[in-house]
Amino acid sequence: MIAIYDYGAGNLRSVANTLEAIGADYRIVRDEEGLRRASKIILPGVGHYGQLLRALDAAGVRQTLLEAIRSGVPYLGICLGLQALFEGSEEAPEVQGLGLLQGRVARFPSGVRVPQMGWNRVTPVADCRLLKEIAPGSYFYFAHSYYVPVNSATAAVATYYVDYTAVLETDNVFGVQFHPEKSGELGLRVMRNFVKL
Numbered sequence: 712m713i714a715i716y717d718y719g720a721g722n723l724r725s726v727a728n729t730l731e732a733i734g735a736d737y738r739i740v741r742d743e744e745g746l747r748r749a750s751k752i753i754l755p756g757v758g759h760y761g762q763l764l765r766a767l768d769a770a771g772v773r774q775t776l777l778e779a780i781r782s783g784v785p786y787l788g789i790c791l792g793l794q795a796l797f798e799g800s801e802e803a804p805e806v807q808g809l810g811l812l813q814g815r816v817a818r819f820p821s822g823v824r825v826p827q828m829g830w831n832r833v834t835p836v837a838d839c840r841l842l843k844e845i846a847p848g849s850y851f852y853f854a855h856s857y858y859v860p861v862n863s864a865t866a867a868v869a870t871y872y873v874d875y876t877a878v879l880e881t882d883n884v885f886g887v888q889f890h891p892e893k894s895g896e897l898g899l900r901v902m903r904n905f906v907k908l
Contacts, residue, residue: 713737713906714749716776718756718766725892726755726789733899735906743775751905752776752784755892756791760816760857761803763791777809785883787841787905793879793886794859802857811884812864816857820872825856827871833878833889839866841878841885843904849897851877851889858888 713730717723717739730737737753740746754776756763767773780786788796797808800816808816819825830850835842842849851869858875861868867878869888879886885905891898 712749713751713753714740714745715753715755716746716772717741718754718763718770720758720762720766722755722757722890722892725890726753729892729899729902730906733903733906735902742770743772746772746775746779749779749784751787751908752779753787753789753905754792754795755789756793756795757854758791759802760791760794760800760808761806763795764803764806764808767795773809777811780811780884783883785905785908786885788879788886789892790855790888790890793876793888794857796879796884796886797859800857812862812879812881814860814862816859818857823872826854827856828854831869831871831877831889833867833869835867835878836861837866837880839878839880840908841880841887841901841904842867845897845900850894851887851891851897851901852893853889855888859886 864881866880869877
């Protein structure tokens with residue numbers, strides 16, 4: 712069973728609809744028990760970095776989520792769900808991220824129009840299971856003001872004044888800065904690739 716974690720905000724229905732469209736078995740979960748039962752975990756995120764991490768702490772699920780990921784449960788973070796994997800973010804400097812990956816989330820340079828909202832090209836820079844059977848340079852839908860700098864776990868990049876991580880992959884940990892649930896047929900393909908892992 713794929714668990715979509717509901718932290719009280721975000722685009723849960725869109726993600727659920729996408730999983731339904733590809734015939735995946737999922738549940739929306741809100742507690743530790745739901746995360747413990749999951750064979751895969753999806754953390755969708757829209758909104759504010761601090762809000763997401765505080766919601767995880769308020770629900771008491773931070774440690775359970777970390778334990779599940781460290782035990783090998785495949786994890787897919789969407790947008791903020793990707794950013795949450797790191798140590799922190801310029802969006803909420805006082806809030807500690809999940810810290811599974813080193814580094815901090817950055818804001819686009821001053822003077823740049825934010826959020827970046829719309830379609831952008833995604834270019835693989837390493838083998839990437841999420842982008843299997845998707846042509847390099849395909850377009851996906853983005854909506855964000857902060858980004859993950861390119862790092863050792865970056866599997867694909869996009870460019871908006873700077874190159875940044877569009878897809879992340881390391882072992883059982885995956886993340887996408889774009890929104891597959893709003894990216895049409897190619898977004899369905901990304902979700903299907905995750906489900907098939």
